[in-house]
Amino acid sequence: MIKLKKVEINKYKSFLDKQEIDIENGVTRIVGKNESGKTALLEALAKFNYFDSEDTDFDFNSTNDYPRGMLKKYQQEYPDDDFQVIACTFELSEELLKQISDDVGKDVYTDKTIKIARKYNNGMTYIISADTKKFIENFVQKYTIEETLKEELITCKSVKELAEKIESNSDLQTMHNELKTKYIDNAFETFSDIVTGYIAKKYIKPNLPQFLYFDEYYALPGTINLNKFANGQVDETFSKEQQDITKALFELSNIDIAKVMNSDEYEDFIAELEATSNNITDKLLEYWTTNQNLEIKFDIQTKENTSTREFEKFLQIRIRNTKHRVTLPLRNRSKGFIWFFSFLVWFSKVQEKENLIILLDEPGLNLHAEAQSDLLKYIDKELLPKYQVIYTTHSPFMIESDKLDEVRTVYDSNNSKIGSIISNALEEKDQGTLFPLQAALGYNIAQNLYISDKNLLVEGVADLMFITVISNILNANNREGLNDDITIVPVGGLDKVATFISLLRGNKLNMVCLLDTFTDQKGKKRLENLVNEKIIKDNQIKFFDQYIDRLSVADIEDMFEIEEYLKLFNEEFSKEYKSISKEEIDTKKAIIPQINKIIQKDRFNHYRPSKYLTSLCVDKDYFSESTLDRFENLFKDINKLFK
Numbered sequence: 001m002i003k004l005k006k007v008e009i010n011k012y013k014s015f016l017d018k019q020e021i022d023i024e025n026g027v028t029r030i031v032g033k034n035e036s037g038k039t040a041l042l043e044a045l046a047k048f049n050y051f052d053s054e055d056t057d058f059d060f061n062s063t064n065d066y067p068r069g070m071l072k073k074y075q076q077e078y079p080d081d082d083f084q085v086i087a088c089t090f091e092l093s094e095e096l097l098k099q100i101s102d103d104v105g106k107d108v109y110t111d112k113t114i115k116i117a118r119k120y121n122n123g124m125t126y127i128i129s130a131d132t133k134k135f136i137e138n139f140v141q142k143y144t145i146e147e148t149l150k151e152e153l154i155t156c157k158s159v160k161e162l163a164e165k166i167e168s169n170s171d172l173q174t175m176h177n178e179l180k181t182k183y184i185d186n187a188f189e190t191f192s193d194i195v196t197g198y199i200a201k202k203y204i205k206p207n208l209p210q211f212l213y214f215d216e217y218y219a220l221p222g223t224i225n226l227n228k229f230a231n232g233q234v235d236e237t238f239s240k241e242q243q244d245i246t247k248a249l250f251e252l253s254n255i256d257i258a259k260v261m262n263s264d265e266y267e268d269f270i271a272e273l274e275a276t277s278n279n280i281t282d283k284l285l286e287y288w289t290t291n292q293n294l295e296i297k298f299d300i301q302t303k304e305n306t307s308t309r310e311f312e313k314f315l316q317i318r319i320r321n322t323k324h325r326v327t328l329p330l331r332n333r334s335k336g337f338i339w340f341f342s343f344l345v346w347f348s349k350v351q352e353k354e355n356l357i358i359l360l361d362e363p364g365l366n367l368h369a370e371a372q373s374d375l376l377k378y379i380d381k382e383l384l385p386k387y388q389v390i391y392t393t394h395s396p397f398m399i400e401s402d403k404l405d406e407v408r409t410v411y412d413s414n415n416s417k418i419g420s421i422i423s424n425a426l427e428e429k430d431q432g433t434l435f436p437l438q439a440a441l442g443y444n445i446a447q448n449l450y451i452s453d454k455n456l457l458v459e460g461v462a463d464l465m466f467i468t469v470i471s472n473i474l475n476a477n478n479r480e481g482l483n484d485d486i487t488i489v490p491v492g493g494l495d496k497v498a499t500f501i502s503l504l505r506g507n508k509l510n511m512v513c514l515l516d517t518f519t520d521q522k523g524k525k526r527l528e529n530l531v532n533e534k535i536i537k538d539n540q541i542k543f544f545d546q547y548i549d550r551l552s553v554a555d556i557e558d559m560f561e562i563e564e565y566l567k568l569f570n571e572e573f574s575k576e577y578k579s580i581s582k583e584e585i586d587t588k589k590a591i592i593p594q595i596n597k598i599i600q601k602d603r604f605n606h607y608r609p610s611k612y613l614t615s616l617c618v619d620k621d622y623f624s625e626s627t628l629d630r631f632e633n634l635f636k637d638i639n640k641l642f643k
Helices: 038-048 068-077 094-104 132-141 147-154 159-167 170-184 194-207 226-231 240-252 257-261 267-287 335-350 369-383 401-406 431-440 443-449 461-476 494-507 521-532 562-572 591-599 607-616 625-641
Strands: 002-009 019-022 027-031 084-092 113-119 124-127 210-214 223-225 294-304 311-321 326-329 356-361 388-393 407-412 420-423 454-458 487-490 510-515 541-543
Touching (some): 002 038, 019 420, 027 401, 038 210, 038 420, 084 094, 124 194, 132 147, 132 159, 132 194, 159 170, 159 194, 210 335, 226 240, 226 257, 240 335, 401 494, 494 521, 562 591
Parallel strands (some): 027 407, 454 510, 510 541
Antiparallel strands (some): 002 019, 084 113, 113 124, 223 311, 294 311, 407 420
16 A cells, blocks of 8 residues: 655765665565665665564674764764654555545645655654645534534644644534544644554554564574573574574474473474465475475474583474475475475565565576576466565566666775765666676677677667668668668667666767657656766757757657658558548647557557568659658767767
8 A cells, every 4th residue: 555666875885875776566685795784675665664662683883883983973963863864765655645535634645655764773653745725624624513613623733732622612513522522632742743653653653664574584483492492592503594494494384482491292383384384385386496395394393402411392494396206305405406496495474465575686696597487477466466575686687678667786985085876777887787688688789790880779669670771772872871880770669778778888889869859758868867877968869859940759650751751651650540641630739649549549550550561672753852851960960970
């Protein structure tokens, strides 16, 4: 009911200056080198609202978390530890907004987003606003009282003032009781405004997502000292994380450790553990394609401690290969398998919770490429339907090339005043950070197949085919087409242009963009950021509308006269749609949206008219002089940019 949309982090470990990161509704993929700040970001998020409130390891602690070089000054300036370390912006669902509106009245609370901050002293601050005047008006109007009295009560500036006025009136006790017992008594006392305090306490806090953090350290050990586990003992052989994952296993199996320790009969406990592990293993094998012949086995043994001469109990976890009929200790299996199984145990403990955000720190670290692909499938199919997921990685196999828009980057600025930097796009200049993204894109293959020294970036294959045909016609008639040493590179859509530029710039390649007019502000903003970062010059970005006098918004299809493009469309789609006449097209608007509207499609296949054109083997007589002139002017400008 509440989605995380943005995070601000300031003065936390390597983040020396305020950084912001946008969060996807589904998966947000954090890419960066080792020691770049990826883990610090996830830790700060986990500490914002950790799912286990009793785990003090996930409380903020300025001594440990505040940048060490600034700590002395901080302690002097903030003796109460009230510095805001993280702020999260959330978006409320329409369902939750309706619940609030039905409760406090129409137009009292209208903001879809709220901002909540946490300080180093672990205090939370809600930054929300409500219309108290409107609440009072709505509340008073519910009751049948004299109009003059209504008008008087509506003038109250606060809920407390309203309560004081009606408390002394014996005829208004029902109104007073509702106001006090329902709203005043159920509002956060720390809030100066009753209405916002009530909304925050009743609707925001209960629905606020909690964070589940998991990294490689939460791995089930092959042998668990049950005495240490029962006593909560943590040492070099049994870490806090191993304690937590063991606890998750026992809770999942509904086993009371005290009963295990006081019993000499273990079959019932082992049966419970194996029943639980079987369920988890079944789920694991859906996605663990490497080996489908594995079973989890348990055994409880009693051994004498040679130092204390006391007997201790140990839980042995072994993996049976049903194909080879052998068992091995869990520790002898691959780190990847242990990680995957441990994660499923950890996750199974809390998956009944609705409001979780899953934080995975380097989840594919010990998995080979195929297993990483399995993990991505698991995330997509098992986690995404219910949860937002944020994970860190520096592996190219954990980044899908068609989901680069979900990538955020973290890198070390090497600036002692800034520290780690978070980027919502791919504009940073650190090539080490970009490497996994380049690999995910199939960068090396792309470079060998179609990337040259001079590259004209266009949106799609249709652009490439139209440009190639017209350029050849112009060249054949002693007019200026596109220079032969320029490679036309279709990048797969307008939204991928900025990404492609960012990934290719490290090779000092010459690039010019030829684009449809931006209608998506997000894509436009990303391209503007590239210009501001001096990654590409403004004059290296050309739009088709610059060459069409009649239009301010245009696609490549508008470079042709209307009747010319309609001829291509009508002939190619003759079996699917009735012919469209020139009279049906508004000359002052781009042609593609108009065709979509006429044929009642969100989008038709733009490639097909361009492919049809190439099959015709036409010459200059097929096109008007105005069309050829427009393209020639365009090619002249592009050629100049590459000189």
